[in-house]
Amino acid sequence: EVQLVESGGGLVQPGRSLKLSCAASGFTFSNYYMAWVRQAPKKGLEWVATISTSGSRTYYPDSVKGRFTISRDNAKSSLYLQMNSLKSEDTATYYCARPLNHYFDYWGQGVMVTVSS
Amino acid sequence: DIQMTQSPPSLSASLGDKVTITCQASQNINKYIAWYQQKPGKAPRLLIRYTSTLESGTPSRFSGSGSGRDYSFSISNVESEDIASYYCLQYDNLYTFGAGTKLELK
Numbered sequence: 001e002v003q004l005v006e007s008g009g010g011l012v013q014p015g016r017s018l019k020l021s022c023a024a025s026g027f028t029f030s031n032y033y034m035a036w037v038r039q040a041p042k043k044g045l046e047w048v049a050t051i052s053t054s055g056s057r058t059y060y061p062d063s064v065k066g067r068f069t070i071s072r073d074n075a076k077s078s079l080y081l082q083m084n085s086l087k088s089e090d091t092a093t094y095y096c097a098r099p100l101n102h103y104f105d106y107w108g109q110g111v112m113v114t115v116s117s
Numbered sequence: 118d119i120q121m122t123q124s125p126p127s128l129s130a131s132l133g134d135k136v137t138i139t140c141q142a143s144q145n146i147n148k149y150i151a152w153y154q155q156k157p158g159k160a161p162r163l164l165i166r167y168t169s170t171l172e173s174g175t176p177s178r179f180s181g182s183g184s185g186r187d188y189s190f191s192i193s194n195v196e197s198e199d200i201a202s203y204y205c206l207q208y209d210n211l212y213t214f215g216a217g218t219k220l221e222l223k
Contacts, residue, residue: 047212
């Protein structure tokens, strides 16, 4: 059974950093691109980052480019999201998701990040 | 960047009704659209991919259609378990979600 379990969320002050983790199991992690998607409270979904199987290619929307960094450790079947220079508008539930033929087929349960002073 | 215009933002239906949600892309997305269901406090669930292909476990009352820039998603015979928010996702060029449609019971 595919499982994606996020961790590392919490309350952080504006301008500070936070690193999220996602532990994957139930599939061969190294064979799949991986992604992060977020959802602000009572708002819609927003794609945040995607990483290739080897980690050599990464993709971001303009809203987080230069501030967020996606990475992975295939030996640990783990995905990460380093978030720097956090803003109040980054407050959201962050989901780890697996792209299959590009669309997201499996999602984690999400982890909450609150950016506030 | 591709924009996705999803409508309506909310929908009120009676049990047994048929409802339809539309998504219009800012450019041709070559049928690369998926539809997700999300219930409060839960992660999104993939229902349909590549415009009209139902995921395993998706009831047959759900359907999708469209081409080019215009796509639709329908639920025939709405059931109580269908009360949720629905999102479209284009994955032709990176990713863009629609703003969502909240389905409520009338």
